[in-house]
Amino acid sequence: MLSGVHFQALPNIPEISPGDDLAAIISQALEDADLILEDTSVLVVAQKVVSKAEGRLVDLACVTPTPRATELARLTGKDSRLVELVLEESSDVLRAVPGVMIVRHRLGYVMANAGIDQSNLPDNASGQRALLLPRDPAASAQALSAGLETRQGTHPGIIISDSFGRPWRNGVVNVALASAGVPALIDQRSGTDRHGRTLHNTLIAHADAIAAGAALVMGEAGEGTPVAVVSGLSLSDTVVDASALIRPLESDLFQ
Amino acid sequence: MLSGVHFQALPNIPEISPGDDLAAIISQALEDADLILEDTSVLVVAQKVVSKAEGRLVDLACVTPTPRATELARLTGKDSRLVELVLEESSDVLRAVPGVMIVRHRLGYVMANAGIDQSNLPDNASGQRALLLPRDPAASAQALSAGLETRQGTHPGIIISDSFGRPWRNGVVNVALASAGVPALIDQRSGTDRHGRTLHNTLIAHADAIAAGAALVMGEAGEGTPVAVVSGLSLSDTVVDASALIRPLESDLFQ
Numbered sequence: 001m002l003s004g005v006h007f008q009a010l011p012n013i014p015e016i017s018p019g020d021d022l023a024a025i026i027s028q029a030l031e032d033a034d035l036i037l038e039d040t041s042v043l044v045v046a047q048k049v050v051s052k053a054e055g056r057l058v059d060l061a062c063v064t065p066t067p068r069a070t071e072l073a074r075l076t077g078k079d080s081r082l083v084e085l086v087l088e089e090s091s092d093v094l095r096a097v098p099g100v101m102i103v104r105h106r107l108g109y110v111m112a113n114a115g116i117d118q119s120n121l122p123d124n125a126s127g128q129r130a131l132l133l134p135r136d137p138a139a140s141a142q143a144l145s146a147g148l149e150t151r152q153g154t155h156p157g158i159i160i161s162d163s164f165g166r167p168w169r170n171g172v173v174n175v176a177l178a179s180a181g182v183p184a185l186i187d188q189r190s191g192t193d194r195h196g197r198t199l200h201n202t203l204i205a206h207a208d209a210i211a212a213g214a215a216l217v218m219g220e221a222g223e224g225t226p227v228a229v230v231s232g233l234s235l236s237d238t239v240v241d242a243s244a245l246i247r248p249l250e251s252d253l254f255q
Numbered sequence: 256m257l258s259g260v261h262f263q264a265l266p267n268i269p270e271i272s273p274g275d276d277l278a279a280i281i282s283q284a285l286e287d288a289d290l291i292l293e294d295t296s297v298l299v300v301a302q303k304v305v306s307k308a309e310g311r312l313v314d315l316a317c318v319t320p321t322p323r324a325t326e327l328a329r330l331t332g333k334d335s336r337l338v339e340l341v342l343e344e345s346s347d348v349l350r351a352v353p354g355v356m357i358v359r360h361r362l363g364y365v366m367a368n369a370g371i372d373q374s375n376l377p378d379n380a381s382g383q384r385a386l387l388l389p390r391d392p393a394a395s396a397q398a399l400s401a402g403l404e405t406r407q408g409t410h411p412g413i414i415i416s417d418s419f420g421r422p423w424r425n426g427v428v429n430v431a432l433a434s435a436g437v438p439a440l441i442d443q444r445s446g447t448d449r450h451g452r453t454l455h456n457t458l459i460a461h462a463d464a465i466a467a468g469a470a471l472v473m474g475e476a477g478e479g480t481p482v483a484v485v486s487g488l489s490l491s492d493t494v495v496d497a498s499a500l501i502r503p504l505e506s507d508l509f510q
Contacts, residue, residue, distance in 0.1 A: 003264075004263030004472050006259055006260070007260045008259030167421075168365035203425060209467045209468060212464045213260070214468075216465065247423050
């Protein structure tokens with residue numbers, strides 16, 4: 001076995017429907033692929049399949065836009081019912097220009113369109129359906145971890161990932177929306193470097209790095225590989241939840 | 256051989272000094288570790304060792320701060336000579352508060368302190384030395400790629416990485432400062448999803464994902480592993496330089 005960190009796509013995950021037991025489906029896929037999880041394994045699971053299993057699919061025909069949504073729809077050129085959903089999911093609109101709304105999601109993430117997605121949904125070529133983020137992604141990660149522990153007898157880390165746009169840099173990267181059993185943030189601020197100098201500001205977004213790397217095997221478009229198995233990670237640091245990755249408004253120096 | 260993407264730290268890279276031939280040193284370390292590069296291999300190299308090899312180390316005793324640097328030093332609580340270097344390396348100061356300067360580096364990166372670093376430098380426990388970014392990281396990546404091709408007979412991709420802080424999210428992640436032979440940005444905007452719907456806004460920051468994943472084996476603090484070897488990547492997309500990852504000011508929707 002090579003040393004290092006290995007990312008592998010989990011094959012044969014079927015299309016996920018509301019009510020599906022994701023832990024059972026992933027467990028079956030692991031067995032079909034002859035993959036044995038270890039206690040240091042991490043599963044990166046695309047938010048999309050968690051949301052689908054939790055029935056977070058909304059039919060736009062059932063959404064009535066408020067006047068504010070109608071106004072923002074005019075400004076952004078978006079469907080007013082989609083804008084209504086974005087507003088319902090958000091605590092603040094940071095930016096609304098043609099084509100884009102950047103909002104603070106009610107859970108704290110700053111992201112485009114409150115993470116609401118219209119791609120890779122069945123029967124949605126016409127864009128009449130939209131998928132919201134899980135209601136409580138941290139709870140989803142915990143439930144998935146517990147479900148896998150029951151079925152596999154091991155305690156893998158879980159990261160629920162989503163792709164985010166970023167200020168100042170082109171392109172999306174995967175980040176950790178939520179996690180369980182993983183050190184999401186590693187604090188090396190009290191350590192020293194190789195030459196004895198105290199390290200400042202070395203707070204490492206570990207779960208985001210894992211999520212970003214996982215995107216290399218999960219794909220973004222039509223690949224249908226929403227789960228990656230990561231092995232070889234050092235998970236010896238204190239476990240902190242991915243909510244620690246959300247920078248509190250009052251200390252955000254980039255605002 | 257497992258399918259998937261594998262990240263491995265390259266052991267036994269010595270302390271790098273000005274004038275060192277980094278391609279020769281990496282080549283030797285690859286041979287010592289019995290690692291054979293393939294044409295689809297990517298080497299992620301920490302900016303720090305590139306800068307050290309290029310002699311970008313500055314003795315603060317030789318820096319004379321301008322009045323503006325002195326003023327910003329008072330505001331931020333930083334050494335005025337360090338602030339002077341930050342200003343010399345930057346085209347714009349976006350934010351200066353106690354402890355932090357966020358600037359636009361002359362090469363376009365928006366980052367803390369123009370990427371100037373005082374950790375992991377020899378004889379620097381007192382903080383009298385500072386390391387600037389390479390003068391032209393894209394040229395450094397090309398030179399490293401050419402040097403390795405000469406020595407190894409293969410044409411690996413090169414990413415020069417650095418850890419960046421981020422708006423809205425805690426912790427640093429590795430990003431690609433520069434690249435050679437790698438599709439830094441993959442454009443899937445004209446593709447369709449699995450259900451036939453056209454994908455919008457799916458522009459993937461591929462080189463940043465590789466750099467982020469590499470941090471999992473390179474470490475941030477005292478590990479002394481500034482090079483990661485990445486295998487199993489699909490590099491079939493069009494090669495675009497990591498400069499494509501810098502979002503032009505006029506289209507930055509997050510400003």
